[in-house]
Amino acid sequence: MQVQGTHYRTVWMDGNTVKMINQLLLPHKFEIIELPTHLHTAKAIKDMVVRGAGAIGASAGFAMAQAFIEAEKEIKEYVDAARKHIEMTRPTAQNLFYATKRVYDAAINSENPKNIALNEAQKIADEDVSNCKKIGEHGNKLIKDGFKIETHCNAGWLAFVDWGSALAPVYCAKQKGKKVFVYVDETRPRCQGAMLTSWELLNEGIEHRIIPDNAGAHYMSQGIDMMIVGADRIAANGDTANKIGTFEKAVVAKEFGIPFYVAAPTTTFDPECRTGKDIPIECRCEDEVLYATGLSDTTGKISRVRIAPKGARALNPAFDVTPAKYITGIITEKGIIKPDSNEIKRLFNE
Ligand code: MRU
Numbered sequence: 001m002q003v004q005g006t007h008y009r010t011v012w013m014d015g016n017t018v019k020m021i022n023q024l025l026l027p028h029k030f031e032i033i034e035l036p037t038h039l040h041t042a043k044a045i046k047d048m049v050v051r052g053a054g055a056i057g058a059s060a061g062f063a064m065a066q067a068f069i070e071a072e073k074e075i076k077e078y079v080d081a082a083r084k085h086i087e088m089t090r091p092t093a094q095n096l097f098y099a100t101k102r103v104y105d106a107a108i109n110s111e112n113p114k115n116i117a118l119n120e121a122q123k124i125a126d127e128d129v130s131n132c133k134k135i136g137e138h139g140n141k142l143i144k145d146g147f148k149i150e151t152h153c154n155a156g157w158l159a160f161v162d163w164g165s166a167l168a169p170v171y172c173a174k175q176k177g178k179k180v181f182v183y184v185d186e187t188r189p190r191c192q193g194a195m196l197t198s199w200e201l202l203n204e205g206i207e208h209r210i211i212p213d214n215a216g217a218h219y220m221s222q223g224i225d226m227m228i229v230g231a232d233r234i235a236a237n238g239d240t241a242n243k244i245g246t247f248e249k250a251v252v253a254k255e256f257g258i259p260f261y262v263a264a265p266t267t268t269f270d271p272e273c274r275t276g277k278d279i280p281i282e283c284r285c286e287d288e289v290l291y292a293t294g295l296s297d298t299t300g301k302i303s304r305v306r307i308a309p310k311g312a313r314a315l316n317p318a319f320d321v322t323p324a325k326y327i328t329g330i331i332t333e334k335g336i337i338k339p340d341s342n343e344i345k346r347l348f349n350e
Helices: 038-046 053-070 075-087 094-107 113-140 168-175 192-204 213-223 246-255 341-349
Strands: 011-014 017-021 032-035 148-151 181-185 208-211 226-229 233-235 240-243 260-263 291-295 302-306 319-322 329-332 335-337
Touching: 011 053, 011 113, 017 038, 017 053, 032 038, 038 053, 038 075, 053 075, 053 094, 053 113, 075 094, 094 113, 113 168, 113 260, 113 329, 113 335, 148 213, 168 192, 181 192, 181 213, 192 208, 208 213, 213 246, 226 246, 240 246, 246 260, 246 319, 335 341
Parallel strands: 148 181, 148 226, 181 208, 226 260, 260 329
Antiparallel strands: 011 017, 017 032, 233 240, 240 319, 291 302, 329 335
16 A cells, blocks of 8 residues: 555564564654564564454564574474464464464474575565455445445454455455545544554545544434444354454444444464354453544654543453344455354365
């Protein structure tokens, strides 16, 4: 995708160094961060310098490749420990575990593990791009000229290597000359909607408005044509974990008969999770709720301010699970499927 006329991926590898857009500074500052070792890359995932299922997955794949490159004598011992370390960074996004496993399995018993690991990690990143582009093409077929679409959190190109999942159909529709308006849920507490989705849509020249998280039902009651969200992990029965607040939107969408679509590549499906109850939900630190972070008008610096009274406590689950019965369809790179176990099984047996 374009940033002021230059094409960028969210994360890429340059030699043995991982490079990524520092999402902690967006939308106020555009900066590329360089991560020379797997420990640096793992920390960037943990600290949410990079976030979103696909981007986390590609970064984790690159981190795993860095570990193979770094390993000297006791290769297995070193990369096993590295894999454990990378997998501890964030628990919910399935793409992370998909990528570490895929790079590890490809390289561990090979003759040339460093090259194989690097190639495999690169393949994961490239496939992420082509999968998301296909999601865009399939999803575009659902969008009519003049559609009003609501989205939650950021499942745009910043959440993947390029294109995105939930926003890919919007970008594709725009390229086909359709006019689309997007309601962007601000997505407290990290405000991925207000900070990242809005920034992407501005870059792409797509008309949108940021709405408070609690304004969804109000606008749906006035007429929204469809809702598209991303996914962090999809269970075998179609239950879908996505950013906290998604479940509530899906329930309200059903009340108003608004089609509710999940967009995700097959790398986000986890057949090991039978239902949404098996998906681990990340709980993050209380401060994300008790404080707000943004650009200060007075100092011109990114800073945080306390919202809640001193001594107040908070709960901060990062994701929730939308039961399959609220989901109209899942837009994947292989086509649009119903969220049920038979269709999901068929997706993997093709
Ligand atoms: O906590 P984050 O920012 O890594 O959350 C992930 C997300 O961006 C959302 O849940 C998104 O809607 C799905 S990930 C493509």
